[in-house]
Amino acid sequence: MFKLGLRSVLAHRLRFVLCTLAVTLGVAFAGGAMVFTDSLSSALKKNFAVSTADVTVTPASPIQTGTDRPATFQIDLVDRIAAVPGVAAAVPQLMVGNVQILGPDGKPLENYGLTSFGAAWPRDPGAAPFKLVDGTAPWGGRQLALDESTASRAGYHVGDQVRIVTPTRAVTATLTATTTPAQAGAAAGAPLVSFDGATAQLLLLGKPGWTSITVALEPDSDPNVVSKAIADTIGDAVKVRTAQQVTTDGEHDLDNTFGGFGTVLLLFAGLALFVGGFLIVNTFAMVVAQRSRELAMLRAIGASRGQVTGTVLAESVVIGFVGATLGLLVGIAVASAIRFGYELLDLRIPTASLQVTPTTIIACYVIGIGVTVAAAAPAARRAGKLPPVAAMRDDVHVPERSLLVRVLIGAFMLLMAVLFFGIGVGAGGLPGTVLITLGTGTAVLAIVMLNPVISRYVVRALMYPFGRKAPVTLGRRNAERNPRRTSATASALMISVGLISGLLVIGASVKASIDKSLVDALGTAEILVTNDGTPSFGAEVGDRTAKVPGVRAVQRVRQQSGEVGRTNVQVTGVSDGTLAGPVTTTFDAGSAAALDAGQAILPRNLAKTLKLTVGKPFDLKTTNGTHRLTVGAILAPNRQLNAIVVSLPTYGTLGGSPSDNLLYVEVAEGNQVAQVRTAILDQLRKDYPTIEVRDQEAYAAVAREPVNGVLIAVGFLLAMAILIALLGIVNTLALGVVERTREIGLLRAIGMDRPQLSRMLRVESIAITLLGAFLGLAIGVTFAAAVQSAMVDDGLAVRDIPVLQLVIAVVLAIVFGVLAAVWPSRRAARLDVLQAIASE
Numbered sequence: 001m002f003k004l005g006l007r008s009v010l011a012h013r014l015r016f017v018l019c020t021l022a023v024t025l026g027v028a029f030a031g032g033a034m035v036f037t038d039s040l041s042s043a044l045k046k047n048f049a050v051s052t053a054d055v056t057v058t059p060a061s062p063i064q065t066g067t068d069r070p071a072t073f074q075i076d077l078v079d080r081i082a083a084v085p086g087v088a089a090a091v092p093q094l095m096v097g098n099v100q101i102l103g104p105d106g107k108p109l110e111n112y113g114l115t116s117f118g119a120a121w122p123r124d125p126g127a128a129p130f131k132l133v134d135g136t137a138p139w140g141g142r143q144l145a146l147d148e149s150t151a152s153r154a155g156y157h158v159g160d161q162v163r164i165v166t167p168t169r170a171v172t173a174t175l176t177a178t179t180t181p182a183q184a185g186a187a188a189g190a191p192l193v194s195f196d197g198a199t200a201q202l203l204l205l206g207k208p209g210w211t212s213i214t215v216a217l218e219p220d221s222d223p224n225v226v227s228k229a230i231a232d233t234i235g236d237a238v239k240v241r242t243a244q245q246v247t248t249d250g251e252h253d254l255d256n257t258f259g260g261f262g263t264v265l266l267l268f269a270g271l272a273l274f275v276g277g278f279l280i281v282n283t284f285a286m287v288v289a290q291r292s293r294e295l296a297m298l299r300a301i302g303a304s305r306g307q308v309t310g311t312v313l314a315e316s317v318v319i320g321f322v323g324a325t326l327g328l329l330v331g332i333a334v335a336s337a338i339r340f341g342y343e344l345l346d347l348r349i350p351t352a353s354l355q356v357t358p359t360t361i362i363a364c365y366v367i368g369i370g371v372t373v374a375a376a377a378p379a380a381r382r383a384g385k386l387p388p389v390a391a392m393r394d395d396v397h398v399p400e401r402s403l404l405v406r407v408l409i410g411a412f413m414l415l416m417a418v419l420f421f422g423i424g425v426g427a428g429g430l431p432g433t434v435l436i437t438l439g440t441g442t443a444v445l446a447i448v449m450l451n452p453v454i455s456r457y458v459v460r461a462l463m464y465p466f467g468r469k470a471p472v473t474l475g476r477r478n479a480e481r482n483p484r485r486t487s488a489t490a491s492a493l494m495i496s497v498g499l500i501s502g503l504l505v506i507g508a509s510v511k512a513s514i515d516k517s518l519v520d521a522l523g524t525a526e527i528l529v530t531n532d533g534t535p536s537f538g539a540e541v542g543d544r545t546a547k548v549p550g551v552r553a554v555q556r557v558r559q560q561s562g563e564v565g566r567t568n569v570q571v572t573g574v575s576d577g578t579l580a581g582p583v584t585t586t587f588d589a590g591s592a593a594a595l596d597a598g599q600a601i602l603p604r605n606l607a608k609t610l611k612l613t614v615g616k617p618f619d620l621k622t623t624n625g626t627h628r629l630t631v632g633a634i635l636a637p638n639r640q641l642n643a644i645v646v647s648l649p650t651y652g653t654l655g656g657s658p659s660d661n662l663l664y665v666e667v668a669e670g671n672q673v674a675q676v677r678t679a680i681l682d683q684l685r686k687d688y689p690t691i692e693v694r695d696q697e698a699y700a701a702v703a704r705e706p707v708n709g710v711l712i713a714v715g716f717l718l719a720m721a722i723l724i725a726l727l728g729i730v731n732t733l734a735l736g737v738v739e740r741t742r743e744i745g746l747l748r749a750i751g752m753d754r755p756q757l758s759r760m761l762r763v764e765s766i767a768i769t770l771l772g773a774f775l776g777l778a779i780g781v782t783f784a785a786a787v788q789s790a791m792v793d794d795g796l797a798v799r800d801i802p803v804l805q806l807v808i809a810v811v812l813a814i815v816f817g818v819l820a821a822v823w824p825s826r827r828a829a830r831l832d833v834l835q836a837i838a839s840e
Contacts, residue, residue, distance in 0.1 A: 016319060019283055019372070019731075022276030022724050023323025024330060027368045029269030031331025031360060038355040039335060053214035055227050056246050057081060057090075060239045070096060071623045072209030077234060081213060084229050086221035092210040093129070094120035094200050095187055098534035101146070102163040103154045106689050108532070109191070117187040118166060120200035120210075121145070130192060134158060135177030141199045145177035147192040163689070164193055167659050168206040169538040170687045206538075206658055271495075272724060273371045278492035279728035280316070280375035282485055286732070288312060288379045292386060299388040309384035316376035317369060324368025331364070332356060403452055410449030417443035421782075425789045429605075432790035440502075440783040444495060447775055451487030455771055456480045462770045466763065471756045474747075475763025478736070479771075489732045490772035492725035497776025497813065498783070500715060500722075504805050505784030507711045511704045512800040517639035518700045525555070525582035525664035526673045527680065528699045532690045535559070536659035541688055545663060548679045550671035555582045557662040558651055559643065563621040564610055570643035571622065573651025579641075582664035586636040589614045594632020601633045601645040605794060620644065624655030637793060726820050729768055733761055733824035737831075744828055745836025758825035762818050769817030773810050781806070 059071035075092060082090040099118035100108050109116075121137050122128045130147065135158045138144050144162060146154075156162055160175050173195075181192050194200070201208050217226055223242040231240045241249065288295070295308050303311075335354060420439025424432040463476045479486050522528075529545060531537040539556075546554040555578040562571045579585050579592040588604055595601065600620075602612060612618055617630045629650075635641060646654070667676050677693050684691045694702065737744065744757065752760075781801060788799045 016322075019276075019280050019319045020323040020326065022279045022727060023273070023320060023368050023372055024326040025724060026269050026273035026276055026371070027324050027327025027364050028330035028334065029272055030266055030367055031328045031364045032334035033266055033269070033331075034360040034363065035332050035354055035356055036335035038357055038360065042355045053246075054217040054221075054223055054243055055087075055215035055230065056241050056243075057213040057215060057230060057234075058211065058239050058241075060237055070211045072205060072211055073238065074208060075210065077238070078210075078213055080233060081215060081230055084226065084233055086218055086226040086229065087215055088218045088221075089124060089216040091122050091124045091214050091216075092120075092197070093122060093212045093214055094118075094197070094204060094210050095129070095182070096167065096204040096211070097187070098167060098536070099193055099204070100165040100534055100690050101150060101154070101191060101193055102165065102689060104156070104160075106163065108165075108690055109150065109154055111191055114190045115187075116150075116191040116193070117182065118164075118200065118204045119182070119187070119192060119194040120197045120204075121194050122214075123197070129182045129187070130179045130194070133178045133180060135175075137196070138173070138176050138194065138199075139196050141171070141195075141202070142173045143176045143196070144173040145179050145194045146175060147181045148178040149181060150191040150193075151175065151178050162193075164203075165534070165537075165688065165690055166203040167534065167536050167538070167657070168203055169540060170689075171203060269367075271499075273367065275492045275495055275724045275728075277371060277375045278488050279724060279731055280319075280372055281378065282488045282728060283731055284312065284316065284376040284379035285382075285488070286485065286736070287315075288383045292383075295383050296386045296388060299386060305384035308386070309380045312380035312383050313373060313376060316372045316380070320369035320372030321365070323372065324365045327368060328361065328364040406449050407453055410446045413442050413446035413449065417446055421786050425786055428790045428792070429794055433787055436783065436786045436790055439786075440779065443779060443782075444498065447494070447779070448487070448491045451491060451775075452483040455483045455487045455490065458774065459486070459767045459771055462774060463763070463767050466766075470752075471759040472763050475760040476767055478740075478760070478764045479767035485732060486768055486771065489728050490768050490775070492728045493722070493769060493772030493813070494776040494779070496722040496725050497773050497809065498779040499776075501777050501780030501806055501809060502784045503711060503714060503780075504809070505781055505799075505801055506787060507707050508800040508802040508805075509784065509788050509796055509798055510707050512798040513796050514639070514703050514707075515700055516798050517637075517795065518696065518703065521584055521638050521640040522696050522699075523581050523584040524666050526667045526695060527665035527677050528694055528696070529663035529665060529680070529684075530661075530692050530694070530699075531688075532692050534690070536657065536661050537688065537691065539658050539660060541684060541691060542660055542663050544683055545665060545680055548676065548683050550668050550676040550679060552666045552668040553577065553582075555664040555666075556648065556660045557664070558648065558656055558659065559661045560622060560651075560654070560656045562644065562654075564618055564644075567610060569606065569620075571620070571651070571654060571656070572641060572643040572645050573648045573654075573656055574641075574645060575648050578664060579645075582666060583638070583640050585638060585641070588634040588636055590631075590633025592633070595645070595647040595650075597632060598647070598650050599632025600629045600650075601635050601641075602631055603635045603642050604637060606642075606644070607631065607634050620654065622655045627654055637795070637797075639795065642795070722816075725772070726816055729765055729817065729820040730823065732768070733765055733821055734827065736764075737761070737824050737828045741831065741836050742838075744831060745833050745838075748831075748833045749837060754829040757829055758821075761825040761828060762821040765821035765824075766814055766817040769813050769820070770810075773813040777806060777810070 057077070059073045078090050078092050081087060096118050097115045099116045101116055103109050119130070125132065125137070132145075133148050135145070144164065146156060146162065151157070154162075156175055158175055158177065161172055162175050163170065163172050179192065179194065181187075181190060195203060201210075215226070215230070217223060223244075227240045227242050231238070234240075295311075298308055298311070299305075332354060417439045420435050420442060424435030424439060426432070427435060459476060459479050463472070463479075466472050466476075529541065536558075542554050542556050545551060556573075556575040557578065558573040560571050562569050574583075574595070576595075579595070585592065590601070592601070602610070607613065610618065612631050614631050614634060617628055620627050620629050629644075629646070635645070652658075665676075665680070667673050673695055677695060680693045681691075684693070692702075747757065785799060785801075788796050
């Protein structure tokens with residue numbers, strides 16, 4: 001029976017190719033994600049294993065800190081650790097992220113998503129996380145070293161002048177050495193600039209301090225014993241880890257980092273396979289219907305039900321196996337292309353040979369074969385139910401179940417979806433959005449179940465504007481005659497269009513909400529100063545801006561991370577007067593005077609989450625410990641102040657850096673904003689080339705850019721799902737031509753010409769496309785509108801339905817529907833009339 005299934009696959013190459021392509025695309029996403037993440041993670045893990053010191057000591061920060069503002073400790077700890085028995089040497093290290101390296105043209109180097117790090121050249125070169133390649137170690141404030149990859153990309157050579165922007169200031173220094181990239185930790189493989197110890201502390205931290213101490217042990221010393229002795233000596237102020245512990249923690253962090261990337265690709269793999277499942281279900285349903293007499297003949301000559309079912313499943317196994325094999329190969333090719341792209345850009349992330357593990361291979365085959373067999377199983381079961389006597393009849397039909405059970409289940413699921421929507425909108429916030437998403441998934445499944453019942457009426461209504469000429473009427477009725485087939489084909493497109501339309505509405509609403517929130521929040525601050533690429537810049541920028549003619553006042557904003565209980569929060573420090581004009585504020589309780597009293601202002605949503613009201617104290621954890629603050633006011637939703645707000649003096653006591661994140665600039669009366677903006681740029685651009693000076697409109701445009709980027713990236717991946725859905729339409733029409741060969745011959749015999757026949761098939765394709773697009777639009781827009789209602793107090797205050805874009809999406813769907821019918825209509829038009837009539 002397996003041979004029979006294999007021969008059937010080879011005899012019907014069209015459906016084999018289309019089904020295999022659907023499986024290939026889905027498995028390629030999954031395989032590519034697993035191969036790439038396994039390869040990169042494996043290479044970095046090897047670097048951890050070979051590059052970690054015997055014992056590493058880091059500050060025991062109360063919170064998880066970022067690479068740009070790490071927790072630090074003072075040099076006196078080095079001598080105390082060096083005195084511990086078993087310690088041969090203790091070397092302080094400094095590594096800080098978000099350093100910008102400028103090219104010879106004065107523009108920041110493109111790092112393609114990688115963070116640039118700044119480091120201190122250690123006193124013991126053997127303990128450094130990087131190695132000297134060429135030149136001599138930097139010394140003094142006018143010398144530095146670059147990793148060889150970055151120097152090569154920028155065209156720098158030893159002796160050249162290099163411009164660097166650090167978290168505290170910009171500096172020009174002579175390149176005296178090139179090094180390898182860091183070989184361990186968060187900076188592994190990233191662009192690296194290093195200075196001598198004193199210069200590094202001044203430029204990277206703005207104060208004395210070190211981020212870690214690497215400890216070398218005496219021969220035969222037990223790392224566990226020595227690390228415990230260090231911890232007992234220093235106390236809770238530090239975290240002491242052996243090389244094995246550092247490696248384990250690093251591998252865990254890498255798994256979390258690359259696991260997120262892989263999860264996204266796996267989600268799209270699931271979407272592609274889910275959409276492709278409709279194509280496979282439809283294909284096997286039509287194939288079984290076309291081969292019903294053949295399958296009944298097998299029963300008549302002695303084949304059991306299980307053998308007939310096995311024949312159909314054997315075809316699905318062949319398709320799944322070939323699709324999984326091709327998908328795995330395409331996934332490996334994609335992973336290789338990504339790695340080659342990094343090498344082409346000279347970004348020397350630690351790499352190794354591609355890691356195609358047995359787990360990846362097995363997973364790809366299980367996914368490919370499993371999905372295909374599962375999709376073919378319903379048709380295979382129906383094939384096994386054909387009675388042997390059916391072989392003696394001309395009109396053999398595969399038995400189908402009543403739609404009653406399907407309708408009841410679909411109606412129940414639709415009712416549950418409505419319930420989820422109602423509760424979600426009422427709950428609001430993130431919990432409400434989760435419920436709405438769950439309701440949307442339930443609604444999709446409900447419509448898939450109900451589609452065979454409603455498709456006939458929806459198609460009739462959608463096709464009414466196309467008129468009642470014979471080709472149009474026949475095309476519409478062809479779409480109506482088999483509602484199961486039509487609904488299955490349209491459902492694949494429905495899911496893709498629903499996702500895209502929902503994203504369009506949410507994206508438009510987010511951008512409109514950003515515009516409104518900035519209009520409401522920005523008051524007298526006509527100019528805003530930020531840094532491009534890194535979140536902070538030195539306080540000198542604000543000092544120099546305040547001296548520019550035409551500037552009336554400059555207000556500073558500084559930010560750091562914190563924790564309240566188990567909730568991660570942002571802490572914002574603002575200078576006096578920021579809330580009295582530059583930022584427009586509305587208070588639910590209290591006033592801005594609370595800042596002068598050393599109290600904190602909380603936004604409404606955060607206060608609700610933390611269950612805090614005016615006058616209540618709370619504990620805030622920052623990098624330098626736990627601090628008791630009192631709520632002085634509750635702030636209405638404000639995009640510019642969505643954090644715990646304190647005064648700058650209070651911010652300093654919380655361990656905040658003296659670097660600014662944002663400047664609000666008020667223009668003196670009688671001066672033009674554009675002229676003052678130009679003057680500020682002239683004042684800052686030479687020494688701070690990455691500083692951006694924008695008016696309110698330009699600032700809003702920049703705030704909208706991430707939304708556009710996400711929409712483009714997700715839209716590109718969803719296009720793959722639409723491609724599979726369109727392949728499903730092509731497949732349905734092509735197999736329909738085979739199924740209706742005799743009917744097409746009779747139509748041609750009674751006078752239908754080839755253009756009319758082609759038009760009939762185009763109309764059928766358009767009917768299926770419009771059905772999927774209409775239902776997808778309904779689901780997507782409803783989902784997006786519900787999410788906006790739930791998130792109205794969480795930054796999504798405006799609902800914007802981009803009607804023009806949605807209309808364009810429908811028009812494109814019609815165009816794709818017409819294109820999908822081109823090949824099947826040509827095939828039908830070329831059929832010989834007499835042979836078509838004589839066919840069975």
